[in-house]
Amino acid sequence: MTEKIINGFEISQKKRKQIKEKVELLKAEGVIPGLAVILVGNNPASRSYVTGKGKASQEAGIHFELIEFPETIDEQKLLQEIERLNHDENIHGILVQLPLPKHINEESVIESISPEKDVDGFHPISIGRMMTGQDTFLPCTPHGMIELLKEKKIELNGKHVVVIGRSNIVGKPAGQLFLKENATVTYCHSKTKNMKEITKLADILVVAIGRPKFVTSDYVKEGAVVIDVGVNRLETGKLCGDVDFDDVLKVASYITPVPKGVGPMTITMLLENTVLSAEWVRSSLSRTM
Numbered sequence: 161m162t163e164k165i166i167n168g169f170e171i172s173q174k175k176r177k178q179i180k181e182k183v184e185l186l187k188a189e190g191v192i193p194g195l196a197v198i199l200v201g202n203n204p205a206s207r208s209y210v211t212g213k214g215k216a217s218q219e220a221g222i223h224f225e226l227i228e229f230p231e232t233i234d235e236q237k238l239l240q241e242i243e244r245l246n247h248d249e250n251i252h253g254i255l256v257q258l259p260l261p262k263h264i265n266e267e268s269v270i271e272s273i274s275p276e277k278d279v280d281g282f283h284p285i286s287i288g289r290m291m292t293g294q295d296t297f298l299p300c301t302p303h304g305m306i307e308l309l310k311e312k313k314i315e316l317n318g319k320h321v322v323v324i325g326r327s328n329i330v331g332k333p334a335g336q337l338f339l340k341e342n343a344t345v346t347y348c349h350s351k352t353k354n355m356k357e358i359t360k361l362a363d364i365l366v367v368a369i370g371r372p373k374f375v376t377s378d379y380v381k382e383g384a385v386v387i388d389v390g391v392n393r394l395e396t397g398k399l400c401g402d403v404d405f406d407d408v409l410k411v412a413s414y415i416t417p418v419p420k421g422v423g424p425m426t427i428t429m430l431l432e433n434t435v436l437s438a439e440w441v442r443s444s445l446s447r448t449m
């Protein structure tokens with residue numbers, strides 16, 4: 161059974177080692193990749209994600225700045241800080257942790273980040289570039305899933321991928337990235353009728369719906385690959401995904417666990433994007449010299 165479990169933690173560790181080597185090469189050329197993360201308010205889940213991003217950056221040798229604002233900050237002040245970071249030569253990546261307080265317009269904030277530093281890949285320019293197959297920062301969670309599947313040498317070409325969930329952060333871009341890999345993509349969401357009939361057609365089932373243990377074995381075709389993006393905290397304090405892991409493990413050929421599945425890969429892809437941004441800066445500098 162354990163060979164069915166895609167160990168995102170182990171794969172992440174391997175990739176982070178490669179990222180660290182790239183950081184060392186950049187440093188030898190005088191470029192220190194820098195990541196700035198803005199955290200507004202005191203949401204415990206957001207704080208925990210941001211702490212994880214900081215720790216992983218520092219382990220990879222990436223310069224990390226955490227900028228914290230109280231819940232009550234006004235939008236203008238936040239936009240001014242982003243503008244300052246857009247011009248800060250020590251910073252190659254800017255990430256504003258979401259969600260933001262209700263009085264702040266998330267779209268304006270995302271659009272104020274320079275696309276050249278948009279390591280989350282959430283800016284409409286980054287999304288447009290992704291959809292048209294241009295070089296850009298890919299959104300970290302969907303990119304992390306594709307990398308996990310490639311690492312396990314799971315064929316994507318011609319496969320039917322069903323994505324449950326249509327968020328801007330995960331579901332929608334995941335479908336686009338699978339399409340780029342020549343998969344046939346179907347989206348399901350909260351208004352989908354006969355969802356089980358559709359998900360049972362999936363060779364690869366991506367679940368990003370935010371409901372604990374929503375997908376049970378009767379949603380899954382025998383031998384399908386199941387990617388669980390959910391992170392839910394149960395009353396016991398334990399984390400669980402959107403997939404009923406023990407039940408689905410019986411029918412899936414591969415499955416990602418929660419924790420230690422997709423989660424660590426999201427952070428790894430963020431580090432990769434930050435290094436990519438620093439490399440782009442380095443190559444544009446060497447072109448002008």
Ligand code: GUN
Pocket residue numbers: 255256257258259280300301329426
């Ligand atoms: N909140 C939950 N996931 C993410 C993410 O990937 N990026 C940002 N900025 N906020 C998030």
